[in-house]
Amino acid sequence: NPATENLRAAMKKELPEEILSILKDISQAAADTGIPAFLVGGIVRDLFLNHPNDDIDIVVEGNGILFLEHLYQQFGGDIKTHEQFATGTWRHPSGQMIDVTSARLEYYSHPASLPDVEKSTLKEDLYRRDFTINSMALSLNNQYFGRLVDPFNGQNDLRRKRIKVLHNLSFIDDPTRILRAVRFEMRFNFQMDRQTETLVLHSIGRIKDLSRDRLNGQMKRLLNEGSPSKIILRLFELNFWKQLGINEHSQKKSVTHSEKLEDVYRQYEGLQAGWFIYFIIPFYHSDVLYTAKQYAVTKKSKKLIQDIYTLSDNTEWKSISNVGMMHSYLKDISEEAVLFIISSENVHNEKAIMTYLKRRKNMPSLLTGEDLIKQGLTPSPEFKKIIMNLDAAVLNEEIQTKDDALKWLKNNHGTDGL
Numbered sequence: 288n289p290a291t292e293n294l295r296a297a298m299k300k301e302l303p304e305e306i307l308s309i310l311k312d313i314s315q316a317a318a319d320t321g322i323p324a325f326l327v328g329g330i331v332r333d334l335f336l337n338h339p340n341d342d343i344d345i346v347v348e349g350n351g352i353l354f355l356e357h358l359y360q361q362f363g364g365d366i367k368t369h370e371q372f373a374t375g376t377w378r379h380p381s382g383q384m385i386d387v388t389s390a391r392l393e394y395y396s397h398p399a400s401l402p403d404v405e406k407s408t409l410k411e412d413l414y415r416r417d418f419t420i421n422s423m424a425l426s427l428n429n430q431y432f433g434r435l436v437d438p439f440n441g442q443n444d445l446r447r448k449r450i451k452v453l454h455n456l457s458f459i460d461d462p463t464r465i466l467r468a469v470r471f472e473m474r475f476n477f478q479m480d481r482q483t484e485t486l487v488l489h490s491i492g493r494i495k496d497l498s499r500d501r502l503n504g505q506m507k508r509l510l511n512e513g514s515p516s517k518i519i520l521r522l523f524e525l526n527f528w529k530q531l532g533i534n535e536h537s538q539k540k541s542v543t544h545s546e547k548l549e550d551v552y553r554q555y556e557g558l559q560a561g562w563f564i565y566f567i568i569p570f571y572h573s574d575v576l577y578t579a580k581q582y583a584v585t586k587k588s589k590k591l592i593q594d595i596y597t598l599s600d601n602t603e604w605k606s607i608s609n610v611g612m613m614h615s616y617l618k619d620i621s622e623e624a625v626l627f628i629i630s631s632e633n634v635h636n637e638k639a640i641m642t643y644l645k646r647r648k649n650m651p652s653l654l655t656g657e658d659l660i661k662q663g664l665t666p667s668p669e670f671k672k673i674i675m676n677l678d679a680a681v682l683n684e685e686i687q688t689k690d691d692a693l694k695w696l697k698n699n700h701g702t703d704g705l
């Protein structure tokens with residue numbers, strides 16, 4: 288069988304030796320226990336695409352717990368099992384994690400069922416998956432080792448660069464698949480086929496049924512995957528944003544804004560954009576930023592929204608060119624929020640703002656409250672102001688060392704004789 292040979296060869300060529308050797312162990316366990324085992328999911332897809340992937344997902348046609356226990360007894364490492372779901376994880380002695388799931392619960396009591404029945408069990412498992420390209424399996428069983436099981440012709444869709452669901456109710460069953468589809472489009476530069484896109488448009492309303500955490504989880508994975516501006520545009524095309532209360536007319540502004548923000552981040556070394564800053568762009572341009580608060584889970588994302596409001600309320604900071612002076616307006620504002628605003632509109636002092644942010648990041652704190660006391664000042668609310676003015680002088684590069692700072696203190700706050 289030439290197909291068998293090809294994949295065996297591809298596995299040898301594409302998979303790291305450690306992974307291949309683990310698959311051989313699993314193959315051995317399948318032979319020992321009589322429980323057929325298959326490699327499934329992303330790693331099979333990525334084998335064809337020559338993408339590295341070391342997520343080993345195994346489906347067994349039989350009792351996954353027994354299978355895991357056998358792996359552990361024969362090859363060591365460690366296992367964690369969830370009896371209830373007949374699934375578990377094997378930590379190989381090398382540290383590599385291997386997920387094992389059982390294809391069908393009914394089979395617990397008959398681990399040695401008939402071969403043709405076994406085949407359909409795997410197929411059923413594959414049928415529950417999201418897209419044809421993710422629904423391929425490789426047999427790890429004896430003489431069939433390396434044989435492709437591809438009941439939905441995922442290989443063909445891989446060649447044609449298509450994201451295609453397995454059945455019409457797929458997105459109704461699980462709306463997160465809509466965002467997964469876009470993610471795979473972006474990652475591989477693939478496209479949904481026409482029918483799949485039509486199904487997305489029909490089921491997009493289900494997005495509203497997702498819990499905040501599921502939506503966040505998927506959005507995070509998606510926005511970390513490709514160019515956020517392309518993703519934002521694609522999600523407008525699919526009427527996704529509308530489900531979150533966003534006006535379709537904000538599309539153009541949102542896309543332009545995210546493009547510029549990507550640019551700004553590219554130029555701005557040492558700062559990685561989080562997904563959330565892109566997520567809120569369409570809300571901002573629909574004047575419903577406050578509704579995005581419900582998706583803000585981390586302190587940082589809550590503050591981002593708060594800071595954007597602060598920057599919009601008082602716009603004086605946009606007309607200051609003195610870097611030190613800017614500090615009194617921006618000292619409590621996160622750099623993300625500032626970058627957000629300056630990439631959404633033309634701000635005349637953009638250069639000074641960028642300088643400010645860069646200097647602020649590396650700003651030493653030269654004097655503490657204690658230093659002020661040592662210099663003879665009495666503790667008071669004034670201290671904050673003094674430190675602020677000192678920071679401003681540091682930001683303007685008038686002061687560099689602690690000695691400079693002490694001199695500055697003498698000159699400006701007359702510590703001598705106080």
Ligand code: ATP
Nearest residue numbers: 328329330342415416417418421422461463464467
């Ligand atoms: P990645 O490289 O991002 O991990 P992946 O395809 O491995 O991509 P996972 O989220 O790790 O994605 O999922 C592993 C496999 O489980 C997928 O290949 C797919 O077959 C299946 N799967 C994951 N999520 C779903 C879902 N929501 N619906 C159906 N099948 C899913």
